[in-house]
Amino acid sequence: MHWGNTGSGRRQARLAIIEYVVERLIQATGILVILFLALIFIFLVREGGATFLEVPLGDMLRTRWYPNEAYFGLVPLVLGSLLVTLGAAIVSLPLGLLSSVFIAEVAPRWMREVLKPFIEVLAGIPSVVLGFVGMLIVSPLIRERLGAPTGLTALAGSVMLGYMALPTIISVAEDALDAVPKSYRDAALALGATRWQTIWRVTVPAARSGIFTAMMLGMGRAIGETMAVMMVTGNAARVPLTLDSFLRPVRTMTATIAAEMGEVAQGSIHYHVLFAIGLVLFLVTFIINLVAAWSIFRQGKRYGRLLS
Amino acid sequence: MEKEQAFLCAQRRLTPWRVACLGCRCYNPSGMHKLSIVIVILVLLAACCPAAEETGAADVSVQNVGSDTIVNLALAWAEAYQPQHPEVRIAVTGGGSGTGIAGLINGTVDIANASRGMKPEEREAAQANGIVPVEHVIARDAIAIVVHPSNPVDHLTLQQLSDIFSGYISNWSEVEGEDRPIVLLSRESNSGTHVYFLEQVVRLGHQDATTLFSPDTLLMPSSEGISAEVRQNPNVIGYDGLGYVTPDQKTIAVAPGPGWPFVLPTIETVNSGAYPISRDLYMYTAGEPEGVIADYLTWIVSPEGQALVRELGFVPLEVGFH
Numbered sequence: 001m002h003w004g005n006t007g008s009g010r011r012q013a014r015l016a017i018i019e020y021v022v023e024r025l026i027q028a029t030g031i032l033v034i035l036f037l038a039l040i041f042i043f044l045v046r047e048g049g050a051t052f053l054e055v056p057l058g059d060m061l062r063t064r065w066y067p068n069e070a071y072f073g074l075v076p077l078v079l080g081s082l083l084v085t086l087g088a089a090i091v092s093l094p095l096g097l098l099s100s101v102f103i104a105e106v107a108p109r110w111m112r113e114v115l116k117p118f119i120e121v122l123a124g125i126p127s128v129v130l131g132f133v134g135m136l137i138v139s140p141l142i143r144e145r146l147g148a149p150t151g152l153t154a155l156a157g158s159v160m161l162g163y164m165a166l167p168t169i170i171s172v173a174e175d176a177l178d179a180v181p182k183s184y185r186d187a188a189l190a191l192g193a194t195r196w197q198t199i200w201r202v203t204v205p206a207a208r209s210g211i212f213t214a215m216m217l218g219m220g221r222a223i224g225e226t227m228a229v230m231m232v233t234g235n236a237a238r239v240p241l242t243l244d245s246f247l248r249p250v251r252t253m254t255a256t257i258a259a260e261m262g263e264v265a266q267g268s269i270h271y272h273v274l275f276a277i278g279l280v281l282f283l284v285t286f287i288i289n290l291v292a293a294w295s296i297f298r299q300g301k302r303y304g305r306l307l308s
Numbered sequence: 309m310e311k312e313q314a315f316l317c318a319q320r321r322l323t324p325w326r327v328a329c330l331g332c333r334c335y336n337p338s339g340m341h342k343l344s345i346v347i348v349i350l351v352l353l354a355a356c357c358p359a360a361e362e363t364g365a366a367d368v369s370v371q372n373v374g375s376d377t378i379v380n381l382a383l384a385w386a387e388a389y390q391p392q393h394p395e396v397r398i399a400v401t402g403g404g405s406g407t408g409i410a411g412l413i414n415g416t417v418d419i420a421n422a423s424r425g426m427k428p429e430e431r432e433a434a435q436a437n438g439i440v441p442v443e444h445v446i447a448r449d450a451i452a453i454v455v456h457p458s459n460p461v462d463h464l465t466l467q468q469l470s471d472i473f474s475g476y477i478s479n480w481s482e483v484e485g486e487d488r489p490i491v492l493l494s495r496e497s498n499s500g501t502h503v504y505f506l507e508q509v510v511r512l513g514h515q516d517a518t519t520l521f522s523p524d525t526l527l528m529p530s531s532e533g534i535s536a537e538v539r540q541n542p543n544v545i546g547y548d549g550l551g552y553v554t555p556d557q558k559t560i561a562v563a564p565g566p567g568w569p570f571v572l573p574t575i576e577t578v579n580s581g582a583y584p585i586s587r588d589l590y591m592y593t594a595g596e597p598e599g600v601i602a603d604y605l606t607w608i609v610s611p612e613g614q615a616l617v618r619e620l621g622f623v624p625l626e627v628g629f630h
Contacts, residue, residue: 066497068498069520236524239523263406
């Protein structure tokens with residue numbers, strides 16, 4: 001008995017040491033992540049910051065992007081990214097919201113068990129594969145059915161990006177809906193609400209900050225996506241402000257960086273401008289993620305209050 | 309220096325497969341955290357080293373990097389040359405003329421492939437690094453103008469092409485075609501083909517011209533992107549190296565000006581100088597080539613090397629047949 005006690009005491013001491021080491025390691029990885037983020041930001045500022053000294057702001061606000069001859073107007077690129085992302089939002093937000101409501105609230109248990117993992121697998125499809133699908137299937141359809149001169153359009157990019165954002169939106173929104181306490185639904189049903197009323201007036205509003213987070217994360221993914229966009233949007237640096245812009249080619253910030261970074265002379269103005277574009281992208285996604293994190297935080301506090 | 313090389317060798321041996329094996333060997337349920345650390349470190353290491361390549365028995369390794377226009381030709385040359393010279397290993401990579409020349413300037417590339425001449429600033433940068441680039445013409449190339457096979461237009465003048473690609477002509481009916489919008493296809497602005505086309509066609513060879521491609525021009529990241537779109541869209545007009553034109557695209561006969569004959573790009577018309585949009589293709593070496601590289605370049609311009617040029621749809625140097 002006595003013998004066994006010391007044994008377990010020793011084991012406990014060893015476990016405590018392991019526990020300590022693991023804890024520190026996890027802490028170190030956490031700190032490293034923040035450090036990397038900070039380093040990436042510093043790197044972007046260091047490489048891209050020179051742009052603002054070399055290229056007058058007025059030149060960057062012009063509408064012509066042709067870096068070979070020092071036309072560095074960023075307007076078509078920024079608007080291109082925004083247009084494609086807006087299109088992706090129009091495609092994916094309603095679909096994502098409805099699918100997550102269906103999976104969380106309507107679908108029978110077995111269907112849910114099947115749908116969830118399948119949607120998560122969708123998230124893992126490499127974007128270059130989706131780019132091929134877009135190039136060979138979506139873009140000819142757009143040209144033939146919608147009468148665009150070419151199928152390589154902002155719309156094709158939006159459809160592909162919307163599709164890529166869907167899994168993120170659905171799984172995060174579904175988790176948010178799932179986290180709504182059962183008592184909410186029970187109360188609504190007990191008051192005589194129909195299932196439809198319960199979903200749209202009680203469950204979805206209760207999960208709205210989580211759903212908002214899902215949408216923000218989905219859009220964050222869409223604006224940063226490169227490969228599929230480069231393959232299907234045609235990469236023409238035109239200013240997409242006309243009504244038919246969805247049916248015309250666009251050039252996004254990501255595609256510009258990917259297409260031009262490979263050959264640019266290091267340290268040239270063009271090189272710095274590409275990093276400045278990266279900086280703009282970084283800030284946009286950072287803001288999107290910050291908004292998403294803030295709404296998660298708010299949601300956490302709400303439930304904290306509810307449970308107490 | 310020696311230490312560095314040893315380290316590089318060690319890295320090369322870490323193929324992803326071996327990383328996976330190591331990971332499995334470490335696996336035991338109580339050691340999960342150790343395992344994850346090992347995996348993280350190995351993945352980081354694997355990410356640092358380029359795709360593992362067994363150097364085998366090769367004694368000399370030649371880095372041949374550059375123009376995407378030339379890459380297939382360079383590969384064919386390397387494949388034909390290596391069996392005759394097992395001691396030489398020629399590593400061919402694409403990436404564009406600028407990439408190859410940048411590598412030559414940095415000293416990481418032995419032979420840079422370029423579909424354009426070196427720019428004065430590139431020569432200066434090379435000289436600043438103590439490198440004197442030497443130019444070798446290794447083949448000729450013609451840029452073919454391609455359209456969808458159903459397009460009735462079959463000939464254009466250089467002036468018309470310039471107007472089309474700069475956006476002044478935007479409907480096929482203006483050049484005796486159907487009433488369809490013209491969709492412009494170009495290679496990305498960093499490709500040598502793009503620069504050549506801008507100078508010779510869009511600007512008609514005028515040094516001081518500032519005409520640009522229309523902003524509506526679709527910039528395709530690859531030749532494959534262009535041929536895929538030309539195959540399926542009757543509105544498009546594109547251009548690409550003659551070597552990349554497949555039989556399912558229709559080439560346009562080009563005349564240098566009104567009153568001149570319209571000429572289709574073929575090996576004969578390019579070598580005779582009748583086809584107006586053709587150029588020389590280059591390989592650059594750092595200083596006069598020596599040893600293996602000199603031997604390789606001599607072989608390339610020999611009839612045996614130039615036979616491959618013809619096979620790949622480029623235009624062989626006439627000197628190879630004299």
